[in-house]
Amino acid sequence: MRYSLLFVLCLLLWCGCSPEETRIDKVILVSANAEWKVVKDIFPHEAILRSPWGEYFVKDIAVGNRTEPVIFFHGGWGKVAAAGSTQYCIDRWIPTYLINIGTCGGFEGEIKKLEIVLVDKTIIYDIEEAMGDSQEAISDYSTVLDLSWLGDRLPKGVVKTVMVSADRDIVPAEISGLIARYHAVAGDWETGAIAYTCMKNKQRVLILRGVSDLVGLQNGGEAYQNNSIFILGTDKVMKKLLEDLPMWMEKCR
Numbered sequence: 001m002r003y004s005l006l007f008v009l010c011l012l013l014w015c016g017c018s019p020e021e022t023r024i025d026k027v028i029l030v031s032a033n034a035e036w037k038v039v040k041d042i043f044p045h046e047a048i049l050r051s052p053w054g055e056y057f058v059k060d061i062a063v064g065n066r067t068e069p070v071i072f073f074h075g076g077w078g079k080v081a082a083a084g085s086t087q088y089c090i091d092r093w094i095p096t097y098l099i100n101i102g103t104c105g106g107f108e109g110e111i112k113k114l115e116i117v118l119v120d121k122t123i124i125y126d127i128e129e130a131m132g133d134s135q136e137a138i139s140d141y142s143t144v145l146d147l148s149w150l151g152d153r154l155p156k157g158v159v160k161t162v163m164v165s166a167d168r169d170i171v172p173a174e175i176s177g178l179i180a181r182y183h184a185v186a187g188d189w190e191t192g193a194i195a196y197t198c199m200k201n202k203q204r205v206l207i208l209r210g211v212s213d214l215v216g217l218q219n220g221g222e223a224y225q226n227n228s229i230f231i232l233g234t235d236k237v238m239k240k241l242l243e244d245l246p247m248w249m250e251k252c253r
Contacts, residue, residue: 024058026249027071027095031082031190034231035102036074038238043072051092053085063246070249071095075190078167079124082190086197097204097252100194101241103234104163104209105170105223107178108216110185111159114236116244118154119163119207120145123182124192126166143195145205150251155244161185163209165192169224170215186211206248210237 030036036055040048046057054074060067071093075085089098104117111117124141128134147160154160164178164187178184191207198205212233213223223230 024069024071024093024095026068026097026099026252027073027089027093028245029073029075029086029089029098029100029194031075031100031102031194032077032234033074034234035238038235039072039074039242042239042242046072051088053081053088061246061249063249068249075194078189079165079193082193083197086194087201090198090201090203095203097206098194098198099245099248099252100191100205100207100209101238101245102188102190102209103212103230103237104186104188104191105221106186106211106214107170107175107184108214108219110179111211113211113214113233114240115211116155116158116237116240117163117186117209117211118147118150118158118160119191119195119209120147120160121162122192122195122207123162123164123184124166124196125164125178125182126168141192141196143192143199145195145207147206149204150206155247159185163188163191163207165189169221172215172217172220175215175217204252206252208241208248210241212237 030039043059046059048055048057054076056071056073058069059072060069073089075082122143125138127137129137162182162184164182164184167189170187188209195205213230215221
C-alpha cells in the first residue's frame with residue numbers, strides 16, 4: 001500500500017497535477033480568446049495556471065447556500081483545439097459535468113441577438129467527401145446530447161436547439177440550406193467537436209452559447225466588417241452566462 005501511494009503521488013507530479021486537482025466536479029470550458037478575456041476581466045484576481053492547451057484557474061462559486069470549486073479553462077478556438085482541450089480536461093480532472101459557455105452567430109430572422117442557446121444536438125457540417133458520401137460523414141460526426149437530467153423547465157430566454165459547427169464563420173449564402181437541412185438557427189466553431197469528444201468519453205456535458213451577432217442572407221454578417229460588434233456582443237453574452245452560471249450549476253446535481 002505504501003508503494004502504491006508513492007507511485008500515485010509520483011504520477012501526479014509527473015503529470016503536473018497536485019493531489020487536490022485530480023478530481024473536480026465541474027469544469028467550465030471557454031473557447032475563443034475574446035470569450036476568455038471577458039472571463040478574466042470578471043475574475044481579475046485569480047491565480048492563472050497554464051496547461052499544454054491554455055490558461056486556467058480555480059474559482060469558488062456560490063451555489064445556493066454553499067460554495068463549490070470549479071475549473072475555468074481556456075480551451076482555444078476551432079475544432080482541433082476544442083477536441084484536444086476537452087479530452088485534456090476529462091482526463092485530468094475526471095469531472096462529473098463539463099460546461100461549455102461561449103458565443104455563436106445567429107441566423108437573422110431565426111433567433112434574436114443575445115438569446116441563449118442550450119445545445120441539444122451538434123452537427124459538424126463542413127465535411128466534404130470527394131470519394132464518398134459527405135452527408136454520411138456529417139451524420140457520423142453529429143452528436144445528440146442527453147439533457148433529460150435538466151428537466152423540462154428552462155429559464156426564460158433560453159432556446160433549446162441544434163448548433164451547427166465549422167472551422168469557419170457562417171457563409172450567408174449557406175444559411176437557407178442549413179435551416180432546411182438541419183433546422184439550425186445558429187452556428188459556431190467548437191461545439192461539434194466538444195460534444196463529439198464528450199460522447200466518446202460518456203461525459204455529461206452542458207453547452208450554453210449566446211448569440212453575439214447576426215448573419216443574414218441579405219445583409220451578410222453584421223460583425224464581418226465591424227469586429228467591435230462581435231466584441232461588444234461577446235462581452236454581453238459572457239457576462240450573462242457567468243451571471244447565470246450558479247443557476248445552471250444548481251441543475252447539475
